[in-house]
Amino acid sequence: MxxxxxxxxxxxxxxxxxxxxxxxxxxxxxxxADTSADPSSDASETPPQGDE
Incomplete structure (x- = not known):
């Protein structure tokens, strides 16, 4: 059964x-969201270092 x-x-x-x-x-x-909100880890916001 x-x-x-x-x-x-x-x-x-x-x-x-x-x-x-x-x-x-x-x-x-x-x-x-915590990792993307950290400005020190986001490289896209820093201006490129070039020979000007």
Whole structure:
């Protein structure tokens, strides 16, 4: 005889995994925003050093 499905547990597990994935994406996005907001690491804003 097959086991009775536990739909509420399965739904909670899917929602937990989805929230975990979303939190990881937000953390990665925030980390990316922090590194791009740092003016010392951004070389595109510094004027080129040339012979003038």
């Amino acid at each position: 097959a086991a009775k499905p536990n739909y509420s547990f399965e739904r909670r597990e899917r929602e937990r995994l989805k929230a975990e994935k979303k939190a990881k994406r937000l953390a990665d996005k925030k980390r990316g």
